[in-house]
Amino acid sequence: MKENELIKILSDLDIRIWAEGEKLRWNAPNGIVTHEILAHMKEHKSEILALLKAKEIGEETMVEVSISAPQVVKRGLGDLPSVYRPCRISEVYGQDEIKKAIAHGLDTGTLAHVLLFQGVSGTGKTTMARIVAMGLNCEKGTTSEPCCECDFCKAVLNGNSFAFQEFDAAHLPGVNNVRGVTGDLCAAPMGGERKRIVLFDECHRLSDPAQAALLKPTEDVREHVYVILCTTEKEDVLKPLQIRCMQFRFNALSDEEIRTLLLDVCAAEKLDPHPALIENMIAEAKGMARNALFLLQETRCQVFGTKTRRTKED
Ligand SMILES: [Zn+2]
Numbered sequence: 001m002k003e004n005e006l007i008k009i010l011s012d013l014d015i016r017i018w019a020e021g022e023k024l025r026w027n028a029p030n031g032i033v034t035h036e037i038l039a040h041m042k043e044h045k046s047e048i049l050a051l052l053k054a055k056e057i058g059e060e061t062m063v064e065v066s067i068s069a070p071q072v073v074k075r076g077l078g079d080l081p082s083v084y085r086p087c088r089i090s091e092v093y094g095q096d097e098i099k100k101a102i103a104h105g106l107d108t109g110t111l112a113h114v115l116l117f118q119g120v121s122g123t124g125k126t127t128m129a130r131i132v133a134m135g136l137n138c139e140k141g142t143t144s145e146p147c148c149e150c151d152f153c154k155a156v157l158n159g160n161s162f163a164f165q166e167f168d169a170a171h172l173p174g175v176n177n178v179r180g181v182t183g184d185l186c187a188a189p190m191g192g193e194r195k196r197i198v199l200f201d202e203c204h205r206l207s208d209p210a211q212a213a214l215l216k217p218t219e220d221v222r223e224h225v226y227v228i229l230c231t232t233e234k235e236d237v238l239k240p241l242q243i244r245c246m247q248f249r250f251n252a253l254s255d256e257e258i259r260t261l262l263l264d265v266c267a268a269e270k271l272d273p274h275p276a277l278i279e280n281m282i283a284e285a286k287g288m289a290r291n292a293l294f295l296l297q298e299t300r301c302q303v304f305g306t307k308t309r310r311t312k313e314d
Contacts, residue, residue, distance in 0.1 A: 006040050006048065017041075019049050027108055067099050072264045075148065075157075080300075081293040084265055086127055087134065087157065089144040093261045093289055094253035095124060101248070102128065103144035106135040112246035113221040118234040119250030122288030125230040126166075128250075129199045130156055133164035136226065137193040152193050163193035169202045175209040182217040185225050195224050203229040204236035211238045218244045252287025262292055273299060 010017055010026070015037075017026040024045050041048065070093045074083050086092045089103045105111030111132070117125040134146035134153045146153050155161035167181060181198060189196050200206065206214075218227055218241065229245060231237055253261070262278055265271075277299060285292035 006037075006044060010037070010041075017048070022049065024049055067096055067103065070260075070264075072261070072268050074268060079294070080265060080269075080297040081290045084268075084293060086124070087131065087148040087153075088146060089131060089135075092124060092128070092131070094257040095128075095250060098128065098248045098250065101246075102132065106132070106142055106144040109142055111136075111226070113226050114218045114245045115226070115228045116234070116237070116242060116245035116247045117228065117230045117250060118247065119232070120252060120288075121232050122290050123250035123252060124289065125250050126199070126201060128248075129166075129197075129228045129230065130164070132226070132228065133161070133197040133199075136195040136197060137161075137163055137189075142194075152191070155191070161193075162191040163189040163195060164197045164199070166199045166201060169200050169205040169210075172200075172206070172210075174207065175213045178206065178210040178213040182214065185217065186222060188224060195226055197226045197228065199228045199230065201230045202232065204231045204233040208238065211241050214241055215244070253289060254287070255282050258282045258285050258287065258289065258292050261289055262296055265293065265296060269300075271296075271300060 015026055017024060019025070024041065026041070068090065070086075070091060072084050073087070073091050075085075075087065076083055089099050089106075092099055102111065115129075115132070117128060119125060131144075131146070134148065134156045135143050137152040137156075138146035139150035139152060140147050148154075148157065152161070152163070156164050159166075165181070172178065172181070185196055185198060200214075203211070214227070214229075215238075217225075221227065229237070229241075234242065259278065259282055262281060266273060266278075273296075281292055281295040281299070284295055
């Protein structure tokens with residue numbers, strides 16, 4: 001394939017490329033970059049750069065990854081933390097840098113295959129892992145804004161996806177368990193999905209031999225496989241395993257972020273609590289969105305006298 005033919009194909013696919021110094025940058029809003037195209041881009045990088053420079057295609061074609069203000073979306077019935085659980089990057093409050101990186105990775109088809117989400121519990125690590133799983137397999141194509149309605153998205157949301165498997169490491173500590181999981185990953189997804197995603201929650205609780213069993217499969221990751229490790233105790237994860245991962249640190253949300261979330265949910269639920277109540281919830285939530293919504297739920301139940309029920313979810 002000639003370089004100008006490749007540029008034509010890229011532009012037909014709505015993939016924008018531009019030169020940034022000696023680097024070739026690209027952005028595909030629809031996430032339709034195949035590995036064949038990537039290989040061609042890599043092979044002909046210097047020629048493409050020369051062509052781009054000759055045509056004076058410059059920074060004006062560059063697409064900035066910007067994250068707009070998050071918004072709450074209600075799905076289904078139940079507790080506030082469940083019905084307002086984010087299913088798209090645009091619904092996540094806080095974690096701006098993580099959102100930018102993951103959205104860019106999903107929207108350009110360049111997401112790293114091995115991810116490590118670390119941070120205190122309740123900061124949205126598992127939620128983000130589910131968004132990644134939906135984003136990789138959604139019928140819309142690889143995207144940071146999955147439809148949340150197709151069969152693939154629904155299966156992730158309902159916890160019965162063949163392509164997305166969540167393992168709580170506390171119940172999967174042995175090396176043979178881990179080998180069983182990773183060995184099984186070689187097979188393509190059974191339900192017609194494009195990718196298989198495996199999540200090891202609380203991965204620091206895997207024994208050292210079990211963590212060591214992850215080294216090979218995370219070094220030599222199959223094209224269709226993504227591994228997400230979540231941990232609250234990164235220091236207990238083997239160093240060689242850590243360095244194989246693209247790492248993201250999830251922080252507690254700021255008071256302002258929690259306030260925005262609470263006020264947005266109040267607006268959606270047509271609630272108008274006293275500002276002092278909101279401030280108390282912010283103080284008690286300790287930067288965790290889930291806690292804040294539980295507190296709002298409890299406050300609402302006290303006002304209206306309906307029962308509240310806590311569910312255990314991250
Ligand atoms: Zn979908």
